Amino acid sequence: MIRNLENLIIKIGDVDRRVIFVLIGLAVLIPLLTPVSLPIRETPTTVKFYEGIEEIPKGSKVLVSFDYGPSTRPEIHPMNVAVLRHMLRNEHKVYISCLWPDGIYMALDALEDISDEFSLKEYEDYVLLGYRPGAEAVIKGLASDLRKVYTVDANGKFIDDIEMMNNVKNLNDFAYIYSGSAGYPGTFEWVKYGGDPTGVRMSSGTTSVQVNEVIPYVRSGQLIGLLAGMPGAAEYEKLVESPGIAIKGMAAQSFAHIVIVVFIIFGNIAFFLKQKKERKYSK
């Protein structure tokens, strides 16, 4: 009987990959169709991020950078929306820049999501500076003279005609920098050319793929806390008491992770059994 079981496991180990695709697809789809609520536990980096924003004096100028596109929207967008909510609740003046061309549309969507809640008025509550190509060169320019990089905002209005831009010459005039980043350019560039040279407090929300690369900056204090992928976004939504799509996606995320761990364990068991069988027959 044990031999039959071993043979079955080995046979399943050689299954067509399309079966695996179907299983992982169902693992994600079923929890989305039949929502399950799971308790969210905040991690220390998310709590530190939240506290970092709470420490900013009320009514300060903050720079929020939308450095992601539609490919990473499920991870970064919920955290950016939650950050905007947090900033506006604390009555900060928000200045929005984008290092990715798609970032401008992400920013417009995020503003639309919260517009009614805060009765947002452009040029009173926020300024949408828009996108500029150039990555670190843009940040370096912002650190030196914002008006050399942005002469007009995203609507084509002259920066000098915007009252909210009075007394904003460069990055030093902001109390806090936040980057919702999906890769290059993003967190690393903001740390190297924005936060470190100017000393302005900053933090970031990143995709899960980048989280591990960014942790040294969190440890060294160059970033004050971190929002790590969709789970990080869910934790932050819980902290700012605005449940959103990140929290709703956690059941699907959890279930899919468990399925993948089962795949890894099962795949290794099948592998070892196959090796054992081959060694037995080679003797």
Next chain:
Amino acid sequence: MTLSAMIGAWIAVFLTLSIFSYLYKDNPFYKIAEHVFVGVSAAYVAAISFWTQIYPNLLGRLFPKDGPLSFTGLEFDFNHSFNILYVFPLLLGLMMILSVFQKFNWMARWGIAYTVAIAAGLKAFGYLNSNVLNQVSASVVSLFGENLPFFNISGDSVFNNIVLLLGTISSLMYFYFSKEQRGNFGKLTRVGIYFLMISFGASFGFAVMGRISLLVGRFRELIAYSEPSYNYSTIWLLFLIIAFLFYHSIREKESNT
């Protein structure tokens, strides 16, 4: 629901399901979607780059309102004053464009050289300051100071500081290939490898997390577009694509036999 939103939703669902059809096998739907992506993304990025950078910051500085070149009839009012230096990036940019032709291939080198120069100058300092000096400074911590407990799983502790220091040094030592990794040095680098493996394992875990998050996002959108307000677009298109692929695979089998 506007007509443009309805048409857009059906196009979005078709393109999404076409890309996903690759999971079955390479097929015409996937190829169509892939080539649409290639064409649209090239033009999209070109348009964004032109209107957000070249138009205001280059043309706005070479042809400002009431500038010396306004006699040409070209005026772009972006609150800039005329700056002759901006002929330099215009020249390099045009040379880059001309390099499309085989004969002028070399012309791109000047523009590339300039971007390499600026990137090198920025990165040399940026990486040294942020990635090396600040990280070394952060690694130099007081191991036993400030009434730290010996071990704390979720906070600072003496044990954690020792592990951090040992891990950082041993991992860095692994990358030192000028000395043969044998003896005591070899033992240290072996420890370094273990720390690096833990790091790679964590990266793997996070990478899986990221990919699943993206899939959750796509499925969520497909579910939204399957509602009656979008005329069940997901369901109809899924059915059509599956039916076509099924028919396609039968035809292929018949032509093979």
Next chain:
Amino acid sequence: MILKRYIPIAIVAIFGSLTLSAWFIDNETIETFANDDATQFFDIIAAFAVFLGALNLLKLQFIKFIKKQKGWQYSAISILSFFFAFIIGFFIRGAYFVDDKVFFTQEAALESIIILDVSKEQQEEPYKVQENSFKNLSDAKDFAIKQNLITPVDWGAHVQKNGSLFQWMFKYIFSPLSATMFALLAFFVASASFRAFRARNFEASLLLLAGIIIMIGRVPAGGLISSWMVMYLIVLVSGLYIHYLKKKNNVTIIFTLAGFILVTIAGMITGWPIDKPSIFYLPLLQEWIYLVPNAAGSTAILMGIGLGIVVTSLRYIFGLEKSYLGE
């Protein structure tokens, strides 16, 4: 040779040194040039490079189409898609405002303003714009335009405006394609987990174990797994390992049973708290792994990359590295 080799090398040396020295030299002219104008030049040339990429793409697709190479039909689709997006981006404003509403074309905007009143009183002048009546549609349109009832978006802002045609293209064509391409990777990661990730040696086992703990500990489901369940699992796996080493059934059974009994007694004494002992509670264990050993390895990698980039950048500036010339 001078144009193709020495001038590019000189450009790198001069501007690289200037940019690098601007970090250290306290001179306003150099700082202003390096921080503002030089970086603006970089941004502008980067924008032209994007055009170069698009043109090269078109060139390749056209060659494939004209020479009828394999897959030329798809190249036609690429070319058509490119011109579709290009025309929307460069030749069509795509956003006309009437109060807060946005229309893709001026015609659509005009249609929303001009009312056709076919009642008996308005038979002579059926076209109404606000309080004004007109005999012809064209007169009504001219009036609406002259009165600035329609605000076309500025060129440049049309690619960054919500509700514009360019944004429609982004939302319903570019965005789904881009997002789905990346989402496909989830399936391949799952397939690789099953078919490729093997714990062949100690290092690979460490990698997989760290990955599994992070994956489970980071999500809410991980918080529902009691530390006692993990302890039972460890006892079971240790039992299997003992069996593999000793190959004696009674040793395995005694060891495993003893382990289960010890864990059970400890649990009964402490009252089975879900998160104690904290070292076996996955979310806390995951946090420790992430913030301590993993951070150590990541810091070393970051430092190594930093040193490598510094050296490579200096090699470019000093002209020792000439890979950008194709050498």
